[in-house]
Amino acid sequence: MKKSPNRYVKCEGLFKIYKTSDIEVVALRGLELSIDSGEVISIVGASGSGKTTLLNILAGYDSPSAGSVKVGNYNLLQMNEEQSVRYRREEIGFIWQDTSENLFPYLSSIENIELPMLVSKISKNERLSKAEYLLELVNLSDRRDFKPFQLSGGEQQRIAIAVALSNSPRLLLADEPTGELDYNTGQEILQLINSVNIELGTTVIIVTHDELISSSVNRSIKIKDGKTSTEIRRSIDSSSNIDQEYYLIDSSGQLQIPATVVNQIGRRVKFSKSDSGEVIINSDE
Numbered sequence: 001m002k003k004s005p006n007r008y009v010k011c012e013g014l015f016k017i018y019k020t021s022d023i024e025v026v027a028l029r030g031l032e033l034s035i036d037s038g039e040v041i042s043i044v045g046a047s048g049s050g051k052t053t054l055l056n057i058l059a060g061y062d063s064p065s066a067g068s069v070k071v072g073n074y075n076l077l078q079m080n081e082e083q084s085v086r087y088r089r090e091e092i093g094f095i096w097q098d099t100s101e102n103l104f105p106y107l108s109s110i111e112n113i114e115l116p117m118l119v120s121k122i123s124k125n126e127r128l129s130k131a132e133y134l135l136e137l138v139n140l141s142d143r144r145d146f147k148p149f150q151l152s153g154g155e156q157q158r159i160a161i162a163v164a165l166s167n168s169p170r171l172l173l174a175d176e177p178t179g180e181l182d183y184n185t186g187q188e189i190l191q192l193i194n195s196v197n198i199e200l201g202t203t204v205i206i207v208t209h210d211e212l213i214s215s216s217v218n219r220s221i222k223i224k225d226g227k228t229s230t231e232i233r234r235s236i237d238s239s240s241n242i243d244q245e246y247y248l249i250d251s252s253g254q255l256q257i258p259a260t261v262v263n264q265i266g267r268r269v270k271f272s273k274s275d276s277g278e279v280i281i282n283s284d285e
């Protein structure tokens, strides 16, 4: 695959091994991922497949055991603590699944949005006007002085999006942002995230179990056993949306083939080309 001039996120051969006193868990095993600037993608996969682990690494909260991760001009494996703090503060906005983790309970909506800006060198007036702009963007100006307990779950997540955007991040990471919400509210959050992408050009990665989210973004990438396995791309035809599923080949030429197909073709295959140029897999069994 050709290198895109807009490539913004690039993970290669990413491993994450969690070591506890008596057990090692391989959460990521050679994961590869490329994302262009300005894309909205979803990451799907079974529970325990490594989605949150990947997001935490991309957010700079955790470091991989091996492999490489680059986001914009940052090489995440070569950052010292100071660069890492700057990366998290300037490049990344993060939304947690648990609505209560995103907001300080004793601060109002406007104060929660202003808080991340306190450490940047902008004036008080600028801070306030930016927070008010973001409140308007998430359509909650009329909840400006409400504390989180006075907001619904969906409203809390909308404020959380405003908080995540307060430092104008280039990359917005959301770990199951609609997991605790009902269908309609989840759809509103998704529309809001899409409009943020269009209005501000923010690149967005949404981790989700929700089929509906994955079917409303252009690219949905499935993680299986700590590796990216398949990708669904949506091409918008003039009359309808067509979803195409692709199998992903990693940089060392490896491919995850579903068990049902392996059962049909066996464990030893040959490749050949048809007269019309198609690649044919011939089973040896």
Ligand SMILES: Nc1ncnc2c1ncn2[C@@H]1O[C@H](COP(=O)(O)OP(=O)(O)OP(=O)(O)O)[C@@H](O)[C@H]1O
Residues within 6 Å of the ligand: 018, 019, 020, 025, 026, 027, 045, 046, 047, 048, 049, 050, 051, 052, 053, 054
């Ligand atoms: N801090 C940790 N220490 C040890 N093992 C961990 C740790 N965090 C995650 N794991 C393990 O790593 C694997 C991947 O976990 P992860 O949280 O990334 O999965 P996930 O895809 O986000 O799952 P879910 O959909 O349930 O949120 C799991 O087997 C989990 O038990």
Ligand SMILES: [Mg+2]
Residues within 6 Å of the ligand: 051, 052, 053
């Ligand atoms: Mg998770």
